[in-house]
Amino acid sequence: MGDSLRPDWSGRLQRLWRSARASSAPALVVSSPVNIKYLTGFDGTALLVATPAATWLLLDGRYEHAARDARAAGAIAGIDIRRVESRFDSTLASVTAELELAACACEAESVTVATLEAWRRVMPAMAFIPTYQWVEELRAIKDPFELERIRAACVATSEVGRALDTWVGAGRTEREIAHDIDAALLRAGCTRTAFPTIVASGPASAHPHARPTDRRLRDGDLVVLDFGGVIDGYCGDLTRMAGVGRVSAEARTMFDAVRAAHGAALAAVRAQAFAYEVDTAARRVLMEHGFGEAFLHATGHGLGLEVHEAPRLGRAGEDRSQTANRLEAGMVCTIEPGAYLEGIGGVRLEDDVLVTAEGSEVLTDVPRDLLPV
């Protein structure tokens, strides 16, 4: 992984104030830690008060060294730091009073009802305007620094993905295999796993959110292996399938259908496509193969500082994301159709792709065959 690029934090703040959603707001209080990290480079407990003219980072004494370290690394440039002596809400009240703010946007999806009540108690005259996805919308389009990190996370995750047969085998437990995958991600240079690794074998493979247990892999099992590593805060996310010994014909049929659906979804990715079109492409193939009802989740999700972020590649008409519904060049998302049937098992295949003007670039690189073990 090169260090050729540095994040352009001040550029991100400028993009925020130029965005359609934020351009008319007097100020935004950013409380989502990952949004604060994205806008400033500071990674810790803090509040950010941003106006088009200036930006304040409010943090307590425990994080002053982290702020110093971040500044030394070029982050928090041009941002004023305000130390919180006792409570964040009273410091927020002082800063907004100094700025003579009468109204303030806040992040509806991050601020709890309790926090907003506390703010209103100490700032009774302030109009708080709940907002949605202002920073998340910016984050959906990755800049060159971010792409470099996501590529590195996908390279490391793929390295582990190509070695799965080292750990996956009859007689081993799901938990043992998950531990081995986690250790391999760390050896591959990841600082942590992006989420708790899923190893779901046999009956559990039919459950998309299964957790590793002490069950031992046995002949005939389908095994879902879903894992990812983090590099410099950016996530990779990969799912591959193994088949233990002799896998049933039904299981093989389901695998082939999911693989075809995965290909169809990949082919549907391109800038300006509607996100639901990618989902429709996968879902149509699964329906044609009789697995329409067995596809229990969306086809994909954005990937970046969080392992689930905008955009959501969900079913037509049920897109709950508040971001633009069209894919754009520079978005990174997973493509992960699946099928799950009690009694037979489950199959999911997942890759990470960069959306481009013409189509997509697949960032993960692991054969998609049903791994024989």
Place this chain on the structure above:
Amino acid sequence: MGDSLRPDWSGRLQRLWRSARASSAPALVVSSPVNIKYLTGFDGTALLVATPAATWLLLDGRYEHAARDARAAGAIAGIDIRRVESRFDSTLASVTAELELAACACEAESVTVATLEAWRRVMPAMAFIPTYQWVEELRAIKDPFELERIRAACVATSEVGRALDTWVGAGRTEREIAHDIDAALLRAGCTRTAFPTIVASGPASAHPHARPTDRRLRDGDLVVLDFGGVIDGYCGDLTRMAGVGRVSAEARTMFDAVRAAHGAALAAVRAQAFAYEVDTAARRVLMEHGFGEAFLHATGHGLGLEVHEAPRLGRAGEDRSQTANRLEAGMVCTIEPGAYLEGIGGVRLEDDVLVTAEGSEVLTDVPRDLLPV
């Protein structure tokens, strides 16, 4: 760890409706996942609608198997399951309409402003009453099942704590040591780490929230080792100190002061003591040794399904927790005074204790000496 006890989920729901806070409420919507797990045994994405007469668990198709598994294990007894077909808020609206509820308590510290806005859109006539710490207050007092699990987590965490000299040594990096501690926690029977393990050496030891880096331990370093394992969902949390080679006299003085503060805090724990009194006991000792300003955090926190929960053992007059300020028999908390000085380093010693009528029982069992490595 024995399986002699089973959680008394229905007893917990009964305690909720008998509690002073909840007893006059018509209904409570529980949205905090850990509170749902505590009240029902279900561990996944869900909403719980509870009235004194009946309880509904709302969950989507991806979690139906988890609900079945939970029921097979004796959980979710007497609770109706309602499948969410498209959106949680519309299913919540149906359930509250069937119950003819005109008012509903909700968890202010868990519900975001966005979620409450969505609920109000689909339930325009409903009065939502923001509440604080209703379930958390119950969770603060551990029942026999929980105590058995916490004891097991503390035993496993202590086993790793007594073997620290296996991994901590000059020339090794913080990250390598943290990985070894994590692997040892899993070998000791933990399902996961309770939080990202802290290994903070030399200058970084002065930062309470330092994260492991590639820095190699060297002569004279103080090393903060803060880690814990989870068993059956319950957390252990332990901090011990190592000194590499020849540690300075100032560092030694600071260690001795923190150790004395730790003893004073432990001696102050007993049922009916105010939580702040435990903090005062530790803080007074550190002040007497000239480290009052160097103690940057609270003396302790509750421990259970979450690694930070009620009660908070903080400074007199700044207790932000909304739970009762007195300790009660059956509470489990950490005792973890510390001192942090730029240029010298930092020291923290942490044990987990059960509050009893007469005093406390220390659940962790690792020598508190400065470990020479």
